[in-house]
Amino acid sequence: MASRDSGEGVAHLAGNARSRILETAYDLFSHDGIRAVGIDKIIAEAGIAKATLYRHFASKQDLVLAFLELREQRWTREWLEGESERRAARPQECVFTVWDTLDDWFHRSDYEGCSFINTLLEISDAESAIHRGAAHHLAVVRKTLERYARQAGTKDPQEMGYQLQVLMMGAIVSACGGDLDAARRAQDFAGHLIAIER
Amino acid sequence: MASRDSGEGVAHLAGNARSRILETAYDLFSHDGIRAVGIDKIIAEAGIAKATLYRHFASKQDLVLAFLELREQRWTREWLEGESERRAARPQECVFTVWDTLDDWFHRSDYEGCSFINTLLEISDAESAIHRGAAHHLAVVRKTLERYARQAGTKDPQEMGYQLQVLMMGAIVSACGGDLDAARRAQDFAGHLIAIER
DNA sequence: CGTTGACTATACAAACCTGTCTAATTACTG
């Protein structure tokens, strides 16, 4: 059934099979986690055959790694960086506007937490490619915070990057527990820190 | 039920079946997470029969909730509070010594992260009894931090409890990603905060 | 027109999952 050739239908279901699979995996993995989502659920939701999935991705692990890559592109680059830099009138303000960006996120009804943190903790085996992938993508986020710290003129941007990420990850987890004010709290926090370390 | 005890209560291997099951579940759940550990693995490791497990615990969910309770008793009460208060010469110092306690933890070779955070994120359905249980146990930790803030004479101990927990959870996640200096960083952080908010 | 490559649907393998049940055995207790 469903001769899908020139169809369009639901936005992210259009296009070739590979992107339909990846889009569906993105939605499911980011919302429910890795282990909770099976291949069967992905192929049912994407409306493709199992053999098609395994042609495009060698294994579930491969699909998870592709999901994390896409998450970096969309969440880290387009959303977190894009939004925070758009809100900042000058580059030195990004270190503050990033918390406004997070605040919006925490208040969204479909707030799903940070997939890098979730995956890092869920796949806790440090040797696993998935665990190492999640750690890598978190390091990229840290580099962004380090750049914001540098733009704000702090003395030790690298150390500040680590500190800001501790704050950011703590706020994200706190929001997962229902604390919707976590970003405002973290922003106050960061304000003190930067005033001292400038 | 169970009129058979009236004594002892330690015994990991030689003790009664219920405690053997719970001890084994504690080790496995705290190290590998909830979904990654099956009932079959628990009964094999504990060396008991499946029917025995299901006599003492109605379901896996019940066992997980009992594990979280035990984690609160051992990790939150005996270890985190016990160790931090033992290290403090005076009650107002707990808000600093708690980071020394965490620093030791992060440097242990078998550092496994915080089971309350791990479980909260792994079982992300907010309606689930397990998710709500984990959130409850995290609130208990926050109350402890709030008490330390009060003992240190801060102006708004409740708000400070939230802030310190953001810091603590961020440090714990950071350590899961390999950042072993996370506790020192958080301690510096907390020092600034308390100097300002006193 | 015929070959090729992508896709579909489904069956299958082999393992795992939670939870129930039986039947036999051990151990405590009145």
Place this chain on the structure above:
DNA sequence: CAGTAATTAGACAGGTTTGTATAGTCAACG
């Protein structure tokens, strides 16, 4: 010693998991 409760090993049900295999459909392209 007899009765009862706890525990055992294992089969079983009904479901899930990842991944492979088979067989057929469809469209594009030379």
